[in-house]
Structure formats: C-alpha cells, structure tokens
Amino acid sequence: MTSIVINVKYNVSSSFTIEVDTDWNVWKVKGEISKRIKLPPEEIQLIFTGCVLKNDATLKDVSICNCTVIHAFQQKPLEVTAKSNRDVHHFFVYCKEQCQSLSPGKLRVKCANCCEGHIVLQREPENFDDVMKTGTILCECKSEGCQGNLQTAQFYFKCASHSSEFDTAPVLRHIRPNTKNIECLTCSTVSSPLLVFPCDKSHVMCIECFRSYGIVRLNDRMFIEDENHGYSLPCPVGCENSLLQDAHHFYLLGEEQYERYKRFGTEEYVLQNNGVLCPFPGCGAGILIEDSCKQVVCHNCRFEFCRQCLNSYHGSSECRPQLLEDNTQGYQVDEDRELRARWDQESLATIEEISKPCPGCCTKTERDGGCMHMHCSRCQMEWCWLCDREWNRECQGNHWFG
Numbered sequence: 001m002t003s004i005v006i007n008v009k010y011n012v013s014s015s016f017t018i019e020v021d022t023d024w025n026v027w028k029v030k031g032e033i034s035k036r037i038k039l040p041p042e043e044i045q046l047i048f049t050g051c052v053l054k055n056d057a058t059l060k061d062v063s064i065c066n067c068t069v070i071h072a073f074q075q076k077p078l079e080v081t082a083k084s085n086r087d088v089h090h091f092f093v094y095c096k097e098q099c100q101s102l103s104p105g106k107l108r109v110k111c112a113n114c115c116e117g118h119i120v121l122q123r124e125p126e127n128f129d130d131v132m133k134t135g136t137i138l139c140e141c142k143s144e145g146c147q148g149n150l151q152t153a154q155f156y157f158k159c160a161s162h163s164s165e166f167d168t169a170p171v172l173r174h175i176r177p178n179t180k181n182i183e184c185l186t187c188s189t190v191s192s193p194l195l196v197f198p199c200d201k202s203h204v205m206c207i208e209c210f211r212s213y214g215i216v217r218l219n220d221r222m223f224i225e226d227e228n229h230g231y232s233l234p235c236p237v238g239c240e241n242s243l244l245q246d247a248h249h250f251y252l253l254g255e256e257q258y259e260r261y262k263r264f265g266t267e268e269y270v271l272q273n274n275g276v277l278c279p280f281p282g283c284g285a286g287i288l289i290e291d292s293c294k295q296v297v298c299h300n301c302r303f304e305f306c307r308q309c310l311n312s313y314h315g316s317s318e319c320r321p322q323l324l325e326d327n328t329q330g331y332q333v334d335e336d337r338e339l340r341a342r343w344d345q346e347s348l349a350t351i352e353e354i355s356k357p358c359p360g361c362c363t364k365t366e367r368d369g370g371c372m373h374m375h376c377s378r379c380q381m382e383w384c385w386l387c388d389r390e391w392n393r394e395c396q397g398n399h400w401f402g
Helices: 025-035 128-131 207-219 247-253 257-271 335-340 393-399
Strands: 003-010 014-021 044-048 069-074 090-096 101-112 119-121 140-141 150-159 194-196 204-205 224-228 230-232 294-298 303-307 355-357 364-368 373-375 380-385
Touching: 003 025, 025 044, 090 150, 090 247, 101 119, 101 393, 119 150, 128 150, 140 224, 194 207, 204 207, 207 247, 224 257, 230 247, 230 257, 247 257, 257 335, 335 393
Parallel strands: 003 069
Antiparallel strands: 003 014, 044 069, 090 101, 101 150, 119 140, 140 150, 194 204, 224 230, 294 303, 355 364, 373 380
16 A cells, blocks of 8 residues: 545635545545544545545545645535425525515416316426426316317416415526535535526526625626527626526515616617617616717716717817726636536435335336426336425425426
8 A cells, every 4th residue: 555645625724634545445535534624424525636536436546646635525415315395395486476585486287278277287397498388288178168178288386475376476497495405606505595507517506695696797787688588697607508597586686686687688788779878987877879979968967978989078089098997807706616516416416316216115216307296117106206205286386397
C-alpha cells in the first residue's frame, strides 16, 4: 500500500489534510473525513474532477495521488419508507385570490364539453404537456349531455387550501418538492419546495434565492424577451435553453416587483419595435418615437435627450460618448455549488428512483414514464410510486405525474 496526503475542502472557509492509502475505497476515506467534520459517513459526498465518487471505488481507480484536492459536502440520505400522502405535494400553484402566495396545488380534470367530472380517461397524464395543451388526452364522458361520446379532457389546477372544486390557480411547473435533498445553487441550503430551471443540468434554487435573483436581474433590466416564452429569466449559470417557460413564476417576486416586471416587459416590447428607453437614472420609461425624431422628451421624468447618443439633448452639436456608467454586474455562481445544485445527478440516484417493491407483494417494479399510478402484474394492486401506498384520490390530486 502507498500512503499519500490529500487536501479536503469542506465549505468555502474550511479545508484540511488527511493521510490515506491509495488502496482505500471512498467509503473508508469518508470514515476518516467524518472524524474531522463531525458528520456520519453516509451523509458525506466527495467530488473529484466534477464527479461524485462512488463508495466502492478505490483512490487508485480514480487517479487520486499525493496532494490531490477533493471536495466534501453534506448530502443527507433519502428515506425510502412509506410517506403520508397528505405531505407529498408534487404540484404547486400561485393562489392569487385568497392565499396570495405559493401554495400546494391539486390537479383536477373534467369534460371540456359539459364541465362534468363523470369521465373515463383514454390514458393517464405523464407530464405537464399532457395537462397544459388542449386536446392532448380524450375521455369518455358519462354525463347525460355527452351520452358517452369521446370528448376532450380539460385539466386544471386549484389551491389545495380551499375546498371548492371550481376555483382555479395558475400552476408553477418549475416548482418542485425537494425529494432529492439537492442544495440551492446560491446559498447551498437544502429546502423545499425549490425552483428547477429547464436546462440540461436542471440547476435548482430555493424560493428566497430565486426571489433575490429575479429582483437583481429586474433592477439591472437583464430579463430576456423571447418569442416563445415572453419576458423571462434563464438559469443563472448561463445554460442554453434554460428560460422559465411561464410568466406566472414571477408572482414569487412579490406584488410590487411583479408590477415592475410587467412594465419592463412592455418596455422591452418597445425596444424591439425601434423605440428607446429613457436613459435618466432611475427612470427607464419606454418611448415609441418616429424614425426621423432626434430630440426626445421622456413622458415620465421629462428628461430631454438625444436619440442617437442617449445623452442630454445637444442640438446640432456632435454626439459624444455615452456618459452613463454601465453598472450591471453578472450574477456570480460558485463552481462547487453549481455541481451540487443539479436536479438530475445520476451518481446521486438511489435504488428508490430506479425500482421499488410493490407494497402488496414486494415484487420489484420499474417505473416507465412519468405517471405515478402503478399496477402490480403479480397481485394486481393499484399503488402510488411516490407514497408507497394504495392509489387514491389524494395521490391523483397531489402528484399524478412527475
């Protein structure tokens, strides 16, 4: 065996060295590290060259040598015991009418023709596209008005805090319960629910950090006007194709900030149609003007400026360089936190996410697709993948798919 010394970084301000043997496996190294940071080994994860190290890998196998730097972080193990379905909400809405806040949501379905709920679906929903796009799923309606004919199934969401079946609330499709105990991209805390960006790496942020991120970007006017998704925000890491796909998520910024968001979105439309924004500090109002106009007076603050250089209007004198300082700063993300804030990390997946035993007969079952409604081929039990209990109406309303 060969003894080496490796450097262990734990959090931003803590680092230390330990002596190990190259024939040790990662689990044994975690045992040594746990003595220093006072955490049980099963809650410690190690990162080297951007990958989470598996417990059975030896240091020699992963090319760790003398003076190598590895990163340690806390990752509490997921519980695989049955959960109360009252506590497992997979859908979240913004309740505008009564709660005026982010709330657990329930999924409901009715016939689009007669609005009755006496229907039999041709198939169950597996993702948000199934329930958000009209006409994706058909149903056989049993009400007298439809007489058993095939109709379009109309899905809708409601706030779980209210008893009325007819109230509706906008669903926030990027908000999820933190069932994987993933750290926030910005603050490294583990909280639930959280926002998952639609990028390839599925980076996550806690709700408070998303609110701060949104307000900072709004202050700097760094939202992006997109043809498909409107005035939106991308993943702060800079991932491609990561714009939030629904403007309702910006209700989370608060009422005052949401009003600013709507105003700035309108002004961005002005810019895209050859308008200008007032350059006076603290104003930024959008102004539509004719192509030939050079002297502009802001309707909001009355600042008079030149359309070409955006400085104070200077008559026939030549334009001078823009004097207003660009104080926009990028949203900084720590590299280590970025690695730990990914929703889909194959190396952190557990057996629970790959296969589960049927609660009735313990037959191993793999889930194929997004539907949580499972059917055991051996004992014929209908059960919920998320709750590990018999399928019921609460499961259907709280987490039909995901």
